[in-house]
Amino acid sequence: MARSKEHRNSLDGGIEDEDITLLIGKVRALALKITDVKLKRHGIDLKHYAILSALDPSEAPSQKELADYLNVVPRRISPQLKSLEASGLIVRGKGSDRRSHSIELTETGREMLTVCQGVVADAEAEYLRPLTGEERDDFRDMLLAIARSSALDYNLVS
Structure with a gap:
């Protein structure tokens, strides 16, 4: 039987009784939701931000290297890369196949990353306010x- 909404939300016997794993999940969900809402106001989402923030301006990783860094399979970031490229935030160099294309931030991408870093800092301040x-x-x-x-x-x- 699931806990009642009153039980889950009450301060005496609600979240204080949760396992750490469940609390981490709840805090993660809150953090991601607040951050995603704020990023979307700038036309970007968390997946795009993760990619932009993972790109080092002094290096141009391949799609595979970037996916490895983000701990995802390369095909999972392909749609985001296409979107970021179409928006002019990244450029992809040529490789023997899509996964070996180098990926670099454009000047517009670096500017967007700076904006997004401020947005993320604002989101963190909001959910870490307590x-x-x-x-x-x-x-x-x-x-x-x-x-x-x-x-x-x-x-x-x-």
Whole structure:
């Protein structure tokens, strides 16, 4: 039997009783929703932002290298790459096949990335509002520690 809405939302016996895994999922969903809504106001979504933010201005990774970095299969980012290219935010160089094309940010892409980084910072400030500055720093440090240790076992961070 599922918990009632009142039980799930009550402060005495609601989310305080949740497992850490479920709490992480709820916070993740909240963070992604707030961030996606704010990014879409600028004509971009989270998948596009993830790609733009993964591109290093001094390197031009292949689609496969980018997909590996993002921990997805190359065909999963192909539609986003096409969209970003059509919007003039990236350019793809030639390779032996689509997966070996180099991918670079255009000047417009770098400008959009800067705008999006501000949008993401604003979103983070919104959903992390209950935390003090020190707690935010501690929270980030904890997430990094988990991500780094998990990367060894699950290839989640390149």
